Structure formats: structure tokens, C-alpha cells
Amino acid sequence: MKNAATSKSQSASELISKRIAELGDWRGETLDRMRTLIKEADPDVVEEWKWMDVPVWSHDGIICTGESYKKVVKLTFAKGASLKDPTRLFNSSLDGNVRRAIDIHEGEQVDAAAFKALVRQAVALNSSGSSLRAKKPKT
Numbered sequence: 001m002k003n004a005a006t007s008k009s010q011s012a013s014e015l016i017s018k019r020i021a022e023l024g025d026w027r028g029e030t031l032d033r034m035r036t037l038i039k040e041a042d043p044d045v046v047e048e049w050k051w052m053d054v055p056v057w058s059h060d061g062i063i064c065t066g067e068s069y070k071k072v073v074k075l076t077f078a079k080g081a082s083l084k085d086p087t088r089l090f091n092s093s094l095d096g097n098v099r100r101a102i103d104i105h106e107g108e109q110v111d112a113a114a115f116k117a118l119v120r121q122a123v124a125l126n127s128s129g130s131s132l133r134a135k136k137p138k139t
Contacts, residue, residue, distance in 0.1 A: 012049040012056075016066075019055060023068055026106045030073045031055070031066055034110070038063070041116035042123050061126035063119060076101040083121045087114040 010018070016035065020028045038045055038057050045063065048056040055066040062078035077083065080090055080100025089110060092101035104110060 012047045015049045015053075016047055016055040019053070019068070027068045027073050030104050031068055034066060034073070034075055034104075034115070037110075037112055037115050038119050041119035045123075057119075059123045059126055060129075063122045063126065071105060073104045074101050075104070077118065077122055079122060079125055080118075082125055083118055085118065087111055089114055089118060 020032045020035070022028070023031065035055075035057075042057075042059055042063070044059060046058045048058055050056050050065075057063045057066070064075050064077045064080075067074045067076070074092065076093065077090075077100050079098060080093070081096060081098050083100070085100070089102050090100040092103040093099050102110065102115075
């Protein structure tokens with residue numbers, strides 16, 4: 001199951017499920033929980049497997065990626081800087097002009113309602129075909 005031909009024949013959803021199972025610890029549980037919340041927020045989300053084996057959730061463009069590191073699960077929102085984040089879930093990549101990320105450490109829980117609101121905003125932004133910053137005021 002480790003050869004390239006096998007991984008190419010697996011769907012992105014299967015590869016994401018396999019990654020979650022391979023992690024086998026709090027990171028897998030966290031990634032699985034966030035995946036579930038993404039699907040609840042947007043039942044039409046498309047799961048993709050890109051770049052260096054990164055889970056990606058898209059709808060009319062990338063919503064976010066889900067990467068797992070030794071001490072953190074990182075969810076990076078492609079257009080996060082354009083999203084309203086009243087509960088301040090974004091806690092990483094705050095200096096950039098486009099992306100924002102949520103770093104989740106062992107034992108931390110993300111507010112499910114606030115997270116789903118971010119996902120829905122990201123979908124709406126992608127579906128609008130423009131970023132909130134790019135919209136010019138009507139004169």
C-alpha cells in the first residue's frame with residue numbers, strides 16, 4: 001500500500017482518513033474532529049490531497065488545509081485575513097496579508113460554532129469570486 005500507484009488510486013478522502021489513522025494520537029483525533037466540523041459547516045465541501053501530502057478542503061477555492069506537526073495541528077485558511085474572527089480563533093500566521101491559521105495543541109478544544117462560522121464565511125468568500133478587501137466602495 002505504500003507505492004505511488006496505490007496512493008494515486010485512492011481518493012483524497014481515503015488518504016485523509018488514512019493520515020488520521022496513521023497519526024494514532026491526539027493529532028489524529030483533532031484532525032478528525034476538525035474535518036467533521038468542516039463537513040458539518042459545508043456539506044458540499046470537496047476533500048483534496050495536495051502538495052506534500054496535505055489534506056485540503058475546498059469549495060469554489062481552498063477553504064483551509066490541515067497539517068499535523070509534532071506539537072500542533074495547523075488549520076490554515078487560504079483567505080483568512082479577509083474573514084471576520086470575533087472569537088479570535090486565528091492564533092498563527094497573523095502577520096500575512098492573505099492567510100490565517102489556527103494552531104491546536106494537545107488538550108486544546110476549538111469552539112465548534114465559531115469554527116463552523118469561519119468555514120461558512122470562507123465558502124461565501126470563495127463563492128463571491130472576490131476578497132472582501134478587494135471590493136471597492138460604491139460611490
